[in-house]
Amino acid sequence: MSEAAIVAHGAAGRRTWNRGAMVALVGLLLVLPHIPGLASDFARSLLTQMGIAAVFALSFNVLFGQTGLLSFGHAVYFGMGGYAAIHAMRAINHGFPLPMVLVPLAGAAGGLACGLVLGALTTRRAGTIFALISLGVGELFYAAAFMLPRFFGGEEGISASRTRGSFDLGIPLATQLDVYYVVVAWGLVAAALMYAFQSTPVGRMCNAVRDNPQRAQFVGYSTTRVRFIAFAVAAMFAGLAGGLHAVNYEIVAADALGAQRSGAVLIMAYIGGCAYFAGPVLGAIAITWLSSSLSSYTPAWQLYLGVFFIVMILYAPEGIAGLLLRHRAATRPSRGGWARAAAASVPLLLIAAGAIVIVEMGYRLSTQAELGTRMRVLWIGLDAASAWPWVLATIAFAVGAIALPRVLRSSSGAPGEAS
Amino acid sequence: MTPALELCGVDKRFGATPILNGVSLTVEAGERHAIIGPNGAGKSTLFNVVSGALAPTRGSIRLHGHEIAGLPPYAINRRGLARSFQVTNIFPRLSVFENLRCAALWPLGHRYCFWRKVDALRDAREAASSTLERIGLASRRDVPAAVLTYAEQRALEVGITIVGGARVILLDEPTAGMSRVEADRIVALIRAVSEGRTLVIVEHDMSVVFGLADRVSVLVHGEVLATDTPARIRDARAVQEAYLGTLPDA
Numbered sequence: 099m100s101e102a103a104i105v106a107h108g109a110a111g112r113r114t115w116n117r118g119a120m121v122a123l124v125g126l127l128l129v130l131p132h133i134p135g136l137a138s139d140f141a142r143s144l145l146t147q148m149g150i151a152a153v154f155a156l157s158f159n160v161l162f163g164q165t166g167l168l169s170f171g172h173a174v175y176f177g178m179g180g181y182a183a184i185h186a187m188r189a190i191n192h193g194f195p196l197p198m199v200l201v202p203l204a205g206a207a208g209g210l211a212c213g214l215v216l217g218a219l220t221t222r223r224a225g226t227i228f229a230l231i232s233l234g235v236g237e238l239f240y241a242a243a244f245m246l247p248r249f250f251g252g253e254e255g256i257s258a259s260r261t262r263g264s265f266d267l268g269i270p271l272a273t274q275l276d277v278y279y280v281v282v283a284w285g286l287v288a289a290a291l292m293y294a295f296q297s298t299p300v301g302r303m304c305n306a307v308r309d310n311p312q313r314a315q316f317v318g319y320s321t322t323r324v325r326f327i328a329f330a331v332a333a334m335f336a337g338l339a340g341g342l343h344a345v346n347y348e349i350v351a352a353d354a355l356g357a358q359r360s361g362a363v364l365i366m367a368y369i370g371g372c373a374y375f376a377g378p379v380l381g382a383i384a385i386t387w388l389s390s391s392l393s394s395y396t397p398a399w400q401l402y403l404g405v406f407f408i409v410m411i412l413y414a415p416e417g418i419a420g421l422l423l424r425h426r427a428a429t430r431p432s433r434g435g436w437a438r439a440a441a442a443s444v445p446l447l448l449i450a451a452g453a454i455v456i457v458e459m460g461y462r463l464s465t466q467a468e469l470g471t472r473m474r475v476l477w478i479g480l481d482a483a484s485a486w487p488w489v490l491a492t493i494a495f496a497v498g499a500i501a502l503p504r505v506l507r508s509s510s511g512a513p514g515e516a517s
Numbered sequence: 518m519t520p521a522l523e524l525c526g527v528d529k530r531f532g533a534t535p536i537l538n539g540v541s542l543t544v545e546a547g548e549r550h551a552i553i554g555p556n557g558a559g560k561s562t563l564f565n566v567v568s569g570a571l572a573p574t575r576g577s578i579r580l581h582g583h584e585i586a587g588l589p590p591y592a593i594n595r596r597g598l599a600r601s602f603q604v605t606n607i608f609p610r611l612s613v614f615e616n617l618r619c620a621a622l623w624p625l626g627h628r629y630c631f632w633r634k635v636d637a638l639r640d641a642r643e644a645a646s647s648t649l650e651r652i653g654l655a656s657r658r659d660v661p662a663a664v665l666t667y668a669e670q671r672a673l674e675v676g677i678t679i680v681g682g683a684r685v686i687l688l689d690e691p692t693a694g695m696s697r698v699e700a701d702r703i704v705a706l707i708r709a710v711s712e713g714r715t716l717v718i719v720e721h722d723m724s725v726v727f728g729l730a731d732r733v734s735v736l737v738h739g740e741v742l743a744t745d746t747p748a749r750i751r752d753a754r755a756v757q758e759a760y761l762g763t764l765p766d767a
Binding site: 294295297298299300301302303305306308309310312313314315316317318319320323324327331 | 568569570589590591594595599600602606607608609610611615618619620622623624627628629630631632633634635636638641677681
């Protein structure tokens with residue numbers, strides 16, 4: 099990490115939420131599902147998914163950003179929380195006296211229980227060993243989900259109803275809007291608790307263990323114990339997110355704890371900016387939106403997502419949150435950041451347009467030949483069977499790729515890359 | 518009175534290679550004890566064994582009468598022994614203040630507390646602030662430790678070691694790589710903070726050693742050659758031959 103990034107992180111760590119921003123945020127979350135364009139069940143469902151993903155990504159970052167533990171199996175705790183919650187919902191369906199809105203607590207308890215047991219085993223080591231063990235644990239649970247169908251329900255999963263219970267505290271959970279508000283409420287509670295955890299003595303020691311585990315031992319702390327506590331906290335909030343997932347979908351299946359979800363949460367935290375508390379939330383929103391909206395525009399959405407992830411890692415490792423803060427710095431008069439960004443945007447757009455046209459035509463020819471070769475890409479009608487679109491797209495891509503480094507060099511006094 | 522630190526027949530081998538050979542050493546409570554010796558004599562290994570970074574192959578190490586040989590570093594630290602490192606060993610992304618406060622938390626009894634805000638802990642804040650003043654980094658309070666200059670990081674290294682108020686302090690070459698002025702400041706600081714505590718210091722700079730220490734031990738080839746007052750160590754022929762005659766660095 100560069101010196102500037104370290105300074106930025108130090109400053110961000112102390113930037114405290116002021117009350118006004120907090121009230122504005124809550125107000126925004128309350129009116130969001132009534133804003134024209136977002137007032138449909140589809141949009142509300144998307145907002146609900148974003149909220150669940152945000153809690154999950156924040157919990158992942160307790161491990162990753164705060165404690166320096168890279169887990170490839172964090173979905174295990176999401177999934178186990180989800181299963182705990184769905185079984186709690188079934189019990190409620192059969193008359194157990196608990197209001198449905200408290201079901202996410204069962205998810206949190208499930209995640210915490212798993213985190214305590216598995217954390218005791220896996221946090222003895224850090225670094226690569228921890229990452230590999232987490233991968234193994236993830237595979238183990240995914241396999242178990244098919245081997246123990248009574249609890250996991252096999253491929254179909256376990257389903258329950260969120261509306262059938264003995265009492266509901268006046269919160270019926272009938273519509274998507276109800277579920278959205280429940281997710282917002284639990285999400286705010288979870289985010290506030292995770293934010294508070296950062297500034298407790300043990301939360302601070304998580305940072306110390308991340309920075310220098312050896313030294314942490316010589317100021318009296320067992321690194322294993324600190325990691326274990328962070329792990330349990332992360333698992334508990336992942337379980338809470340899993341509980342919200344169960345309430346939202348009324349079904350939990352093996353995919354809830356699979357490797358794909360574990361990978362997705364890592365990407366969310368990283369793209370959002372894991373050095374910032376709110377970073378994973380931004381990543382969760384971006385990735386959830388991309389994977390649901392982009393997929394309705396193009397069959398190649400996963401390819402774009404992958405390219406986006408790689409570009410972010412290479413050129414903006416501080417994530418979306420870091421980019422936002424960097425641009426704030428760039429608006430100061432002493433820096434030519436905006437001019438540079440504007441100059442670079444032309445070749446970047448050429449590269450992107452060329453690549454998108456080529457990818458879309460290639461996908462059409464190879465995977466959707468039945469739709470014919472005439473298509474619209476970027477509002478342009480073209481025929482993938484003719485050579486011209488290919489040639490023009492390649493030229494656009496090449497011109498952009500050749501021009502980009504020159505533009506960057508001429509528009510900035512300092513040589514080197516934007517890191 | 519029980520010695521602060523008592524080593525008895527301590528061996529350390531890496532495979533077949535002996536690094537420490539039957540080291541026996543007594544450091545009295547309240548004493549400033551320097552360990553000198555040529556490069557490769559085993560000084561840093563001795564510190565690592567005493568502080569728990571390495572387990573001794575054989576032998577007994579007592580801290581205020583309690584056996585500590587082979588305990589993990591945090592357990593030894595909790596019994597009142599703190600150490601610094603020859604190569605700067607700080608928390609690079611935490612602020613200077615946060616580095617010091619983290620090192621003060623356990624000794625003040627805050628342990629694995631997750632129900633209180635760290636900012637609300639007055640004792641930890643005050644310990645960190647006063648140490649910050651003492652090591653002369655008050656103006657650098659909120660910058661990440663990674664951006665400090667080398668000398669500032671060395672001062673912080675000492676600060677992390679002393680902030681918890683440990684009764685026994687081990688300093689591994691605290692002035693290494695410092696200018697004369699910077700070294701003088703650190704030595705004055707060490708003299709002040711070791712008042713009423715026990716200090717064991719590894720140091721190459723002989724002016725620091727002879728100015729600071731009550732007693733000096735000479736370590737050569739993993740064995741303690743002599744332990745005596747600085748004046749007598751300076752005069753001892755064996756020591757001169759083994760070490761002072763061929764001043765390696767410093």
